[in-house]
Amino acid sequence: MTQDGNDMTAAKREWPLWEVFIRGQHGMSHRHVGSLHAADAAMAMKNARDVYTRRYEGVSIWVVPSVQITASNPSDKGPMFDPADDKTYRHPTFFDIPDDVGAM
Amino acid sequence: MSDLVTYLTRLGDNTLVLGHRLSEWCGRGPALEEDIALANTALDLIGQTQMWLGYAAEAEAKGRTADDLAMGRDVWDFRNLLLLEQPNGDFGRTIMRSFLFDHWHLLMLRGLTQVSDARMAGIAAKAVKEVAYHADRSAELVVGLGDGTEESHRRMQDALDRLWPYVGEMFIGDEVDAATAAEFGAPVPDMLRAPWDDAVLPILAQATLTVPDGAFAHQGGKTGARHTEHLGHMLTTMQWLHRAYPGANW
Structure with missing residues (x-):
């Protein structure tokens, strides 16, 4: 990207990062597949098409600026997730679901 | 060579030569994403080449294949546009x-979807779906770079000035075009100029680029x-393997 060899400047001159979500042919929701750099949303969409859907992986693409994602803090893992650890009864696996219902 | 064979060879040589040129960027693109995009485009064009030259070889009926045409002909047998x-x-x-x-x-491919x-x-x-993309x-990219930084604008204007004299050839028809138009309803190059201008000129204006004077x-x-001398150099690289190891396969 840059020829000036200055790392501080190089970081600033990179295109912004985008997260890519793709809905597969039979998938029902978009899944995160990776990230890429692009100058704007239109270019991010095209780059996502070229980088991630070359082998007909998807029928729909979302791109989101990475800075727009608020992520949970890894150090909060305990309070965030551990309380659900011993509550298996919250998994609705004890019900018989008729076949005609299809995918849930 | 029959008019049909010449016509198909032109279509296939256009995609072959541009496809090879774009493949020269592989591993050298200015960003990973652009590198992949250029390689994808090159592969699309080489795929189209296989179809056009495959048909040309069959229509020619001399027992040659698309590979023979791509890798076994010299400069004077190529029929691609100079631009490419x-x-x-x-x-x-x-x-x-x-x-x-x-x-x-x-425009050409849209017309060709309608031939008999x-x-x-x-x-x-x-091919038209790939080319629309x-x-x-x-x-x-032309808009992004043309209306970008001072340096990217200068480079795009230089590129337009340098390549403009090669634009005209795309729209000059000859007896082969006339014959295929009469026989199959293939598009006549002269008729593509107006719709091409309608598509291209507003984009160049949006890119803040100046269309050079002169036709x-x-x-x-x-x-x-x-x-031009460039094609021979390109073929030397492109055909080297097949010429050194005829029929090499893997």
Whole structure:
């Protein structure tokens, strides 16, 4: 990207990062597949098409600026997730679901 | 060579030569994403080449294959537009060359989907989707770079000035075009100029680029009469393996 060899400047001159979500042919929701750099949303969409859907992986693409994602803090893992650890009864696996219902 | 064979060879040589030129960027793109996009486009074009030259070889009926035509002919037998054999230059010039061709290519293929020859129409129908994307992508980059920084603007204007004299050849028809138009209803190049102008000029304006004066057009690519020196150098690289190891396969 840059020829000036200055790392501080190089970081600033990179295109912004985008997260890519793709809905597969039979998938029902978009899944995160990776990230890429692009100058704007239109270019991010095209780059996502070229980088991630070359082998007909998807029928729909979302791109989101990475800075727009608020992520949970890894150090909060305990309070965030551990309380659900011993509550298996919250998994609705004890019900018989008729076949005609299809995918849930 | 029959008119049909010449016509198909022109279509296949256009995609072969541009496809090879774009493949020269592989591993050298200015960003990972652009590198992949250029390689994808190159692969699309080589795929189209297999279909056009495959058909040309069959129509010719001399027992040759698409590979024989691609790797076994010398400069004077190539029928591609001069624009496409021009060296890549910088990234801007590569994009400008694609942009000028893509919009012509798109109009051409749209017309070819309507021809009475079912195989030609079928190839065009497959290719036109790929090329619609190529045209969209190159247009976006022309605007982004033309209306970008001072340096990117200068490079894009230089590219346009340098390549403009090669634009005219795309729209000069000859007896082969007339014959295929009469026989199959293939598009006549002269008729593509107005819709090409309608597509390309507003994008160049949006890119803040100035269309050069003058209608001078280098010719001799599609007739094979006068290729630029660049094609020979390109073929030397492209055909080296097959010439050193004829029929090599893997």
